[in-house]
Amino acid sequence: MNALTPEQIASITGGKLLGKNLPLELTRVSIDSRQILNPTQTLFVALKGAKADGAKFIPQLIEEGVQVFLVSESFQIQNKETCYIAVKDTRKALQSLAKYQRELFEKPVVSITGSNGKTIVKEWLGQILSQNYAVAKSPKSYNSQVGLPLSVFEIQPYHQVAILEVGVSKKGEMEALQAIAQPNLGVFTNIGTAHDEGFESREEKIKEKLQLFKDSALLVYNKDQKELSKIIEAAIENERLIAWSDEPGADYTRAIKFQDELTKIILIKSDLSTFTFYTRFSDQASLENLTHTIVSALSLGMLSDSIQKGINLLRQVDMRLTLKPGINDSLIIDDTYNNDLAGLRVSLDFMRQQRPKRRKILFLSEFQQQGQPEKIYPEVAELINSHSLDLVVAVGENIHPLQGLIQSEFKAFSSTQELSEWVGLENFSDDLILITGARAYHFEQIVNQLQQRIHGTTLEINLNALTHNFNFYKRRIKPETKVMVMVKAFAYGGGAVEIANHLQTLGADYLAVAFTDEGVMLRKQGIQLPIMVLNPVQESFELCKTYDLEPVVFSLEFFTSLGNWCKNNHTQLKVHLDLDTGMRRLGFEEGHLEALCNLIKTYPELIIQSLYTHLVGADEEIHRDYSQEQLDSFIRMKDQILPHLLQKPLLHALNSAGIVAFPDYQLDMVRLGIGLYGVEVTGKHDRELQAISTLKTTISQVKRIEPGETIGYSRKGRLENGGKIATLSIGYADGYDRRFSNGKGYVLIHGKKAPVIGNVCMDMVMVDVTDIEVKAGDEAIIYGSQISLKDLADRIGTIPYELLTNISSRVKRVYYLD
Structure with a gap:
């Protein structure tokens, strides 16, 4: 929200200041104790709901740094060093505050x-x-x-x-x-x-x-x-x-x-x-x-x-209406949790558009929260009759009146459990089945019974864990320090657009991508945050301008080329200057600075948004002195450049490891990368970060192996005493590294380790399940909260970054909030 002091909030809400009147400017409002980003800038509104009373979380939030609370007049204040704004009704006070903000x-x-x-x-x-x-x-x-x-x-x-x-x-x-x-x-x-x-x-x-x-x-x-x-x-x-x-x-x-x-x-x-x-x-x-x-x-x-x-560019918004393959060549229209006449009309219209099947079947729960049943069900019957359904399967104590009103065959059950038992006995084949009902009836159980089992590999992204990790680093930086988040390489394999959308909601200040086309994609999907492009090329200058992307400038030649392009096109571009303090990859060296400053004067069309450098060894204590030298060098270099600039740029040097290792060098902004995705590379805070992604697949087949038999290409796999293997639906084409072959890698099935047997194939891998009870269709965890990416990377001599970014685009990404 727009910045307000506690006194101003009290005036707006008609509240009374209690405790300590702190001279703070609050820019955030929160009603969820789990989603505090900037504690010292947050007003926590203690709402009392059906499940929880927000006031119960106040002691915990005080420890986390929250200092101002909007509470009811009945709240008993214990910590007088904290600021409280007491009101008659916290919900109405929240609304008054929103009204004030809206009018601005x-x-x-x-x-x-x-x-x-x-x-x-x-x-x-x-x-x-x-x-x-x-x-x-x-x-x-x-x-x-x-x-x-x-x-x-x-x-x-x-x-x-x-x-x-x-x-x-x-x-x-x-x-x-x-x-x-x-x-x-x-x-x-x-x-x-x-x-x-x-x-x-x-x-x-x-x-x-x-x-x-x-x-x-x-x-x-x-x-x-x-x-x-x-x-x-x-x-x-x-x-x-x-x-x-x-x-x-x-x-x-x-x-x-x-x-x-x-x-x-x-x-x-x-x-x-x-x-x-x-x-x-x-x-x-x-x-x-x-x-x-x-x-x-x-x-x-x-x-x-x-x-x-x-x-x-429109994306289909989740309408809770999904077409899924069903058993025996049936089709399932999943409209579970919809319990509205208008929604039923929509789903029946959607049903009408599907390809013809042997029968059209509707699973329907009784209508809850719909007013008077005697007025609703005649309308429902009219709608059903207009769509010429073959069978209506109804659930609920009060849905029987529908039977005498419809022309379709009718079956009624008093509970979802009764329906579930009947579904197990009924023969569905080549049917078009619409399943729609109220939440209380848990019709997802019926969908699970009727949908076709699909074997495949999925990368699940837990957005709650991503939020947790973001907050972990936010708590370690000053309130005024900005955060740039790296979403290059498909957001470290997680899916750039979806993660960028979430980061935008969380309050990230900047995004960074490797190449211009990655930034263009984000812009086309509605991402509005500033975007820095790490590796631009001359051919992309026009795209940078069109899509408001901010290229990194790393050499005198590139600065001149981009400056000439802007001058010739009578335009300006925001740019970032990469200063090489020891990475020896890209960037200006100290010997380039005099020429660089001359170019800055020559090409005012290039607006310098930031100066930054890369630390090469912040994740390892052995390189601490070298990292300090880099930081000292960066300070010297920026001091030479700043007098030649018309406006002060952002200064940033710390990556995820640097945020932990060098907290005194936060400067204006930090760059959050691998840490956001759940890997704390310094090893100091492993337990405090959460794995955001779980790569999982299914067992395609289980085989019995006799002593002496070989398994897979080049006959590399052997079980000397015989046993069982399971073939999984994942291979190196999906990003499962071939170096995991022959026991280097393992997966988890039912919580137990199953080592890789033989060579990893392009689309499949075999694992030893001799001591595990498994069957086709069972789930196998490739990595996630129970399998450390660090451990897997160490096993094949690489780093977690490589494992994350190698996941193929053909692997389906699923995003969820738990």
Whole structure:
């Protein structure tokens, strides 16, 4: 958030200062004790929820360096050296603080509400606007009484537009959220049955949501949603409304043309101006969400060409609707945890688009939190009947009324357990199966029973562990020290785009990539952080300018070449100067400095963003004196350069090892690399970092080996006394080093070591499982929290960096929060 003192926060929230009034400027708000980045700059808001009371974590947070707490008036203060702001209601105080922060932002704010599609429209609009603007948007589905305030705190002064998702579940909630969001442009996606139980009628729910836009300059909506549009048009003046429809008479009339691979969306404005867009999406829900997105972007002044560029880059947002291969050539549509009539409509429409199968089958739980069942199930039946399903399998105590209303064959079960037992006996073959239900019914069990077992290799990335490691290093640097994170080499094998996105959320200040095309990829995926390019080439100068990338300049010749290019193209570029203090790889030496300073004067087009050097041995105590010499040399060199610069650049010398070994040389910024990924190369803090990635595969086959038989290429593998081997679905083409052959490497199966037998093959490897009970399909851990990367690297005479970066792109990356 924008910096505030405790006194200012107390004034904004109507609170009372207790304890010690500390002269601090707070720039962060946290409600989660596990996610404290800068303790001395953080206001911790002690919320009381259903599962935990935030006040219980205050003693722990004081030890971690947090000094200011927003607490309820009933909180018993124990540490008087800490600052407390006591309020009647911490949630309302958090909202007041968010309202204050929102009012500091004078640029456009877009707010989105509705029953379905809010998150998708938010994400898509954010991606499209990011083509031209710096965009702030709600993380995930942060749209509630607490989520919205947290979203507002994400808005920074440099943002040009903010997109806030807003949701309510009962009457009376929107007033507080409207005061926080205060949108300039509103989007009302649709209305469905979700949260009907919180309202007396559908009309009341619409009116509650509509309060969000009472002061909005403009509101985008779909005129074809008759109930919704009737209430909107009665409540809001026509000049503030932007309606789109598939029928003539709206501000935008839409026509859809389905082609072989692309769908054409034609929008005709009321003045007859026409806009044409192309997308790969073809289902009804995606096209509705995309139309909301396009009309919103047009309303914000974006040109159609820019919008189309954004559409071309759109990523499918997780709609909890996934197509998976099922048993016996069936197809599974996984829509688990969806329990809404509008969601069912979406999934049935998606089902209709799939290739024909022998039968169309729906697994459905009873509708929870949907209001009055007698009104819901006739609508459900009408929807089911319109899709000509062959079989409906229903679960729940109150879903039986559906039986008399549908034309399909009907089977009912009172519990998921009963259903699971029946599924085990039923013969499914060449069927198209949609599985959708409420969370309480755990329909993922049914998906697991029916989906085809897929053997393969997966690299799982734990974003919680990555956050933990980031915080580990943040706690070791001064609050004012910036952090540059290395995401070169596919983010050390973890996947640059996804990890860069997460780092952006965590508050990293800079990213660094090896080559220009890596930076271009990040920009195309919406990464907005400054990006330093370590190894630029002359051919990439134009790309650096186009995508706002900051190249490293390492020689007099390269400085001259880049300076001439900028001069000839009448432009400027931000650059970083690499000073060679002992790496002997790239960089300016002390003997180059006089010429370098002359070039700096000659080419003012090059804006010097930073001066830095590489430490070659900070991870080893034996090289400590040499590292100190490097640091001393860097200080001397920067002192010669600084007088020739118009502005002070950032200074940085410490890598992950250096942050631990030389804390007095943090300077303006540090560079976090291998440590972020869970490897503490100095060996001093191994237990404090967490492995962020787990490489795992499956057993393809188990074989019995007789004494004297050989295994694998060149007959290198032998079990002298016979035994069992398991063949795993991973090889050197996946990045599993061939040097692990013949017992050098091992994997874990059921927690037990299984040594490699014979030579590692291109796509497979064999391991000794003589003493382990295994079967085909069992999981094998290649590395992770239980297998040290350092140990594996030592076994084959390499370093953890190589093992991480060698993982092939054909290995599927899966990202999760636990």
